[in-house]
Amino acid sequence: RAAGADVVVNHRTDAYVGSLQELSPQGFDVVLEMAAHVNLPVDLTLAARRSCVCIIGSKAEPVGVNPRATMVKEIDVRGVFLGTQTVEERAETHKALQDAMARGALKPVVGMELPLAQAPKAHVEVMAPSSGGAVGNIVLVPSAL
16 A cells, blocks of 8 residues: 555455455456466456456466466456567656656655675575565665776
8 A cells, every 4th residue: 555556455365366356346457467377367367358467477387277268258468578678669668667756656665775796686585585575676786886
C-alpha cells in the first residue's frame, strides 16, 4: 500500500488465489507475471476473457500449461524482454520512466545498495533474498573515481 496500491494480496498464502477471484470475479485484464515458471497455470485461471498475461520474469524451466485455457478465454500470453529493444525503443522507455518519476507518478523503492564489486551478491539476493522476501530494487553503486 505504501507504493500506492489500492489492494494488496500476499501471494505466499494458500488463500491468495481465492482472494484475487473475490476481488475480480470476471478476472483481470492484464496480469504482469514475474515468476511464470511457478505461476503461469494460475495466471490463466485469473485472467479475464480477451486479456493479456505479460511474462516479465521466469526461470528457464518447463511449465505445464493446458493450451485450451488460453483458447477458451482468448488470452494473449506475451513475453516481455527489454534486452531486445532497439536503441530508439530503449530511449523512449527511459524518457517515459524519467517523466513519470519527475511528476511523482513513479517512485522507485531501493531495498539494498551494494558496491559494484559485490555484483555477484546482488544476483544471490535476487534469487534468494536475505530479508526473506524481495523488498525494492537492488542498486549497484560504483566506487568514486
